Amino acid sequence: MWVVMFHLSSMIFLLVLSIMTIFVSFVFLTENSMIFVEWEIINLNSVSVVMTLILDWMSMMFLSFVSFISSMVLLYSGDYMKTDENFNRFMYLVLAFVLSMSFLILSPNLISILLGWDGLGLTSYALVIYYQNEKSSNAGMLTALSNRIGDVAILLSISLMFSFGGWNFVFWMSLFPENKNFSIIMFLVILAGMTKSAQIPFSAWLPAAMAAPTPVSALVHSSTLVTAGVYLLIRFSVAIESSSMRLALFLISCVTMFMAGLGANFEYDLKKIIALSTLSQLGVMMSILALGFSELAFFHLLTHALFKALLFMCAGVIIHNMKNYQDIRSMGGLAKQMPLSSMLMMLANLSLCGTPFLAGFYSKDLILEISFMGAASMVGVLLYILSTGLTVCYTGRLVYYLMSGGFMVSSLHSINDESYIMNNPMIMLSLGAVMSGAMMSWLIFPFPWMICLSTSFKLIALIISLIGGGLGYLLNLLGEINLLKSLDFYNQVVFYGSMWFMPLLSSWWVSNKIFKIAKNCQKSGDYGWYEFYGGQGVFKWMMNKSSFVQMLQDNSLKVYMVMFLVWVVGLMSLI
Known part of the structure; x- marks a missing residue:
C-alpha cells in the first residue's frame, strides 16, 4: 500500500507545482517582468561564485510543463512498473531527474x-541501465560518453567566461561579440546543446537509450533531457544571433531532421521509431532557433513535449499488453482490441503530422511558413519539405502496421484497455495535445505575424503531408505483397535504416579508441608512474621518514652519540 501512496503523493505534489508555476508564468508574461535571486557562495579574486535562479515567464512555463508531464508519468508508472522489484528505486530516480531538470531550467548562471x-x-x-542486461549497459555507456562531451564543453566555457568577471551569462550577452573569447564560448555552448539534443554526429545515443523503461522514455526522451540542449541555446539565443556558428547549426539540424525522418521509415522497433521521430522534431527546433526565432523554437518545444509524451505512453500500453513485443510486424488490428489507446495514439500521430487545429499544427505550420518566407536557404527549405513528408510517411506506416489488418501474435490473447491508472494520464495528456497549441499561441504571440506567401507555398505543407501519408500506407501495403523485391535494394535499406551507420561508427569509436586509450592510461598511469610517484611513492617516503622520527623518539644513547659524532665531523670539515 505504501508503494501506491508513494507514486500518488509524488504525482499530486508535481501536479500542484505545475498549476502554481503556470499561473506565475501568466503573471510574468502579462506584466513583462521577472524575479532574479542570487546567493553568493564564495568570492575568488573579485569573481563571485553564486547560486542563481531566474524566475521569468519562460522558465516558469517550461517548469510547469515538465512538472505536469512528470506527474502523469509517475501515475502511469504506478501500474506499468507495479510488478518491478525495485519500484521505489525507479521512483526516486525519476524524482531526482525532475529535480536536476528544475535546476537547469531556473539557472541563468x-x-x-x-x-x-x-x-x-x-x-x-542510471535510468537507461535500469534493466540490468548487456544491451542496456551498452546503451547507457554510449549515452553517458556522448553526453560527457557536452559536459566538458560546459566546463571549458565556464573557464573562458572567467574573463567576464562572472558567470551570469544573461548579463553578458551584449558584450559577447566584443570579446575575443566569444566565438570559442559559442562553439562550446552550441556543442553542448548538440550533444544533449542528439544532433549529428551525436545522434546514435537517442535510439539506443530506448533500452530504458517506457515511462522513462515518455519523460526523458520526449520533454526533458533531449530538450535541455535546445533550452540552453534558447537562453543563449541573443548571442547566437550575432555568432558565425548560426549557418553550421542550421545545416546540421536540417540534416539531422532529414536523417531521422528517413531512418524511421526503415525501423521496425516501435520505441525506436518514436525516438527517431523525437530526433526529427529536435532538428526542427534547432533549425528555427538557428534562424533567430527562439520564441518559436520554445513554442514547438512545449507543444511537442505533450503529444510526444502521449505517443510514448500509448506505445507503452501496447508493448505492455503485447507481452513486451516491440516489433511492429508482430502487431496488427489493435484498433479493434484497444480502441481507446488506438484513438489516443492516432490523436498524437495527427498532432505530430501538423493536422489543422491540433497542438502540433500551430507550432509546426508556423515554423514551415517562416522558413518558406526566405529566412532559410534553398537547401534548408528542401530539407524542411522532405522531412515533413517523411514524418507523415512513417506515421502512415505505423497506422498500417498497428491499427489495420489482423492480429499477428497468437489466437489466444487478452489485450484490452482496462487499466484505469494508465488510461487517466493518457487522457489528460490528450487534452494538452489538442488544446495546448491554440492556448500557447495566444499567450506567447499575442500579436499575429504577417506572413506573406503565394498560394502554392501555402498549400505545399498540406500537399506534401497528404502525399507522404498516402505513400507511407500504400508502399507498406505493396511491400507486404512484393516482400522479396526489397532485397534488390538491400544495401540502401541497411544504410538508411541504420541512421547512416552512425550507431556502428559511434560504438566502434568508443570501443576501439576511447576504451583502448583508457586502458593504456590505466596501465601506464594509474598502475604505473602515477602509482610509483603518487600514492605508493608518497606512502613509502612518509613511512621511511616516520620510522626515522620514531627512532629519534626512542631516547637511545647510541643514536645521540652517532648524531653527535656526525655533527662534530661536519663542524671540523667547515673549520
Missing part, C-alpha cells in the same frame, strides 16, 4: 547550470 546538467547525465545513465 553557468556554474549553477552545471548542477542540473551533470545531474541529468547521471540520472539518465
Whole structure:
C-alpha cells in the first residue's frame, strides 16, 4: 500500500507545482517582468561564485510543463512498473531527474547550470541501465560518453567566461561579440546543446537509450533531457544571433531532421521509431532557433513535449499488453482490441503530422511558413519539405502496421484497455495535445505575424503531408505483397535504416579508441608512474621518514652519540 501512496503523493505534489508555476508564468508574461535571486557562495579574486535562479515567464512555463508531464508519468508508472522489484528505486530516480531538470531550467548562471546538467547525465545513465542486461549497459555507456562531451564543453566555457568577471551569462550577452573569447564560448555552448539534443554526429545515443523503461522514455526522451540542449541555446539565443556558428547549426539540424525522418521509415522497433521521430522534431527546433526565432523554437518545444509524451505512453500500453513485443510486424488490428489507446495514439500521430487545429499544427505550420518566407536557404527549405513528408510517411506506416489488418501474435490473447491508472494520464495528456497549441499561441504571440506567401507555398505543407501519408500506407501495403523485391535494394535499406551507420561508427569509436586509450592510461598511469610517484611513492617516503622520527623518539644513547659524532665531523670539515 505504501508503494501506491508513494507514486500518488509524488504525482499530486508535481501536479500542484505545475498549476502554481503556470499561473506565475501568466503573471510574468502579462506584466513583462521577472524575479532574479542570487546567493553568493564564495568570492575568488573579485569573481563571485553564486547560486542563481531566474524566475521569468519562460522558465516558469517550461517548469510547469515538465512538472505536469512528470506527474502523469509517475501515475502511469504506478501500474506499468507495479510488478518491478525495485519500484521505489525507479521512483526516486525519476524524482531526482525532475529535480536536476528544475535546476537547469531556473539557472541563468553557468556554474549553477552545471548542477542540473551533470545531474541529468547521471540520472539518465542510471535510468537507461535500469534493466540490468548487456544491451542496456551498452546503451547507457554510449549515452553517458556522448553526453560527457557536452559536459566538458560546459566546463571549458565556464573557464573562458572567467574573463567576464562572472558567470551570469544573461548579463553578458551584449558584450559577447566584443570579446575575443566569444566565438570559442559559442562553439562550446552550441556543442553542448548538440550533444544533449542528439544532433549529428551525436545522434546514435537517442535510439539506443530506448533500452530504458517506457515511462522513462515518455519523460526523458520526449520533454526533458533531449530538450535541455535546445533550452540552453534558447537562453543563449541573443548571442547566437550575432555568432558565425548560426549557418553550421542550421545545416546540421536540417540534416539531422532529414536523417531521422528517413531512418524511421526503415525501423521496425516501435520505441525506436518514436525516438527517431523525437530526433526529427529536435532538428526542427534547432533549425528555427538557428534562424533567430527562439520564441518559436520554445513554442514547438512545449507543444511537442505533450503529444510526444502521449505517443510514448500509448506505445507503452501496447508493448505492455503485447507481452513486451516491440516489433511492429508482430502487431496488427489493435484498433479493434484497444480502441481507446488506438484513438489516443492516432490523436498524437495527427498532432505530430501538423493536422489543422491540433497542438502540433500551430507550432509546426508556423515554423514551415517562416522558413518558406526566405529566412532559410534553398537547401534548408528542401530539407524542411522532405522531412515533413517523411514524418507523415512513417506515421502512415505505423497506422498500417498497428491499427489495420489482423492480429499477428497468437489466437489466444487478452489485450484490452482496462487499466484505469494508465488510461487517466493518457487522457489528460490528450487534452494538452489538442488544446495546448491554440492556448500557447495566444499567450506567447499575442500579436499575429504577417506572413506573406503565394498560394502554392501555402498549400505545399498540406500537399506534401497528404502525399507522404498516402505513400507511407500504400508502399507498406505493396511491400507486404512484393516482400522479396526489397532485397534488390538491400544495401540502401541497411544504410538508411541504420541512421547512416552512425550507431556502428559511434560504438566502434568508443570501443576501439576511447576504451583502448583508457586502458593504456590505466596501465601506464594509474598502475604505473602515477602509482610509483603518487600514492605508493608518497606512502613509502612518509613511512621511511616516520620510522626515522620514531627512532629519534626512542631516547637511545647510541643514536645521540652517532648524531653527535656526525655533527662534530661536519663542524671540523667547515673549520
